[in-house]
Amino acid sequence: MGKKAVLIGCNYTGTKAELKGCVNDVKRMHRCLIDRYGFSEGDIKILVDANESYTQPTGVNIRKALADLISSAESGDILFVHYSGHGTRLPAETGEDDDTGYDECIVPCDMNLITDDDFRELVDKVPQGCTLTIVSDSCHSGGLIDEAKEQIGESYEDCENGDDTTEPGFVGNIIQKTGDALKSAFSRDDVGDQVEGTTTENRSLPLDTLVEILKQKTGNNDITVGNVRPTLFDLFGEDSSPKVKKFMKVLFDSFKSIGGGGGGDADANAGGDATASGDGGNGGGFMGMMGGLAQQFLKQKLETNADYGKPALETEVGGKEDAYAGSKKKRLPENGILISGCQTDQTSADATKCEKSYGALSHTIQTIVEELDGKGISNREIVEKARDMLKTQGFKQQPGLYCEDKYADAPFIC
Numbered sequence: 001m002g003k004k005a006v007l008i009g010c011n012y013t014g015t016k017a018e019l020k021g022c023v024n025d026v027k028r029m030h031r032c033l034i035d036r037y038g039f040s041e042g043d044i045k046i047l048v049d050a051n052e053s054y055t056q057p058t059g060v061n062i063r064k065a066l067a068d069l070i071s072s073a074e075s076g077d078i079l080f081v082h083y084s085g086h087g088t089r090l091p092a093e094t095g096e097d098d099d100t101g102y103d104e105c106i107v108p109c110d111m112n113l114i115t116d117d118d119f120r121e122l123v124d125k126v127p128q129g130c131t132l133t134i135v136s137d138s139c140h141s142g143g144l145i146d147e148a149k150e151q152i153g154e155s156y157e158d159c160e161n162g163d164d165t166t167e168p169g170f171v172g173n174i175i176q177k178t179g180d181a182l183k184s185a186f187s188r189d190d191v192g193d194q195v196e197g198t199t200t201e202n203r204s205l206p207l208d209t210l211v212e213i214l215k216q217k218t219g220n221n222d223i224t225v226g227n228v229r230p231t232l233f234d235l236f237g238e239d240s241s242p243k244v245k246k247f248m249k250v251l252f253d254s255f256k257s258i259g260g261g262g263g264g265d266a267d268a269n270a271g272g273d274a275t276a277s278g279d280g281g282n283g284g285g286f287m288g289m290m291g292g293l294a295q296q297f298l299k300q301k302l303e304t305n306a307d308y309g310k311p312a313l314e315t316e317v318g319g320k321e322d323a324y325a326g327s328k329k330k331r332l333p334e335n336g337i338l339i340s341g342c343q344t345d346q347t348s349a350d351a352t353k354c355e356k357s358y359g360a361l362s363h364t365i366q367t368i369v370e371e372l373d374g375k376g377i378s379n380r381e382i383v384e385k386a387r388d389m390l391k392t393q394g395f396k397q398q399p400g401l402y403c404e405d406k407y408a409d410a411p412f413i414c
Helices: 022-037 059-071 116-123 154-160 178-186 207-218 225-239 242-257 292-304 360-372 379-393
Strands: 003-009 044-048 078-084 087-091 102-106 131-137 150-152 199-202 336-340 349-353 356-359 400-402
Touching: 003 022, 003 059, 022 044, 022 078, 022 131, 022 356, 022 360, 044 059, 059 078, 059 116, 059 225, 087 207, 087 225, 102 116, 116 242, 131 360, 150 379, 207 225, 225 242, 242 292, 336 379, 349 360, 356 360, 360 379, 379 400
Parallel strands: 003 044, 003 078, 078 131, 131 336
Antiparallel strands: 087 102, 150 400, 199 349, 336 400, 349 356
């Protein structure tokens, strides 16, 4: 039985997204895994943006580290991932009437977002007999593994009371109007929780801040909330999120279907279902939501660079719904365990006390493990204790546990 881990910490130093405690969270978890859980130094991959001597937690580096972790796993292995950094919610951009959800994302140091769908695809590849535990000390982290069963969390209770539109016991596919998603994505309490003796920020990256950073990175002042995904593809290309490439695949095919030209040899209708309405972008759907300048930009890119759309056009897409925000899968992930820093609509705290900075969830988990002094604790127990401890300290966030029933009372990590 092997024990392998990937630890990710993003402080975003020098940017408007700067945090203080994420790298410290990783360093502390690194020692904890070795000293208390028997992990070997060589089996722990660390990605932090503390300095250039470490592997940087860029989008492509994080996805590669996670893919390597899973591809190297064998039955019986224990896999562990800890992420400390910003989370964000990316609302729908297609313009389709039935695309009303949002993608929950983690935010790598280069802003190359990784979506909940991307995480779910990774979890689905975990070999039978393995478990993958993800601790996400970030905002909006309750849906990071799409459609994982909720063991501890408020959306399950809401469903029981008939106050939610999701199936009981599921998160990550909450149906909202685009306007609601935008409102939630922009909301942020800039001063964080009011905790005596502690300075706090939250680990939520507002969309307006994301857009501003992308403008700085690209020099393009035409970026808006409605074209973040095309911007990410334009900036990162082959290295962009698989979900972003699916979005662009359907967008390119829709563009081609109304005579936009370019785009290689892709079928005009992704999965036979990605037609655009209207003429020249004046109708609805994918083309209707794009302004004339945006369409001209896309046309120019395709005409001047034959390979521009290649990373997207080579991506497998079953239909236009694959580009929609939110998950459309129907079955539970079998091997994934998620401990979230908060609920999907909450923020996680980045705290500083006595000149020491840390994530509130990460610090609480470490405190609980140290108090146990080597004694075991279940996933359910550590989340319940963390909730009680955070509430006592004055933090508003409520950690969650998402996994199949058989893992709820299984030992934390091992």
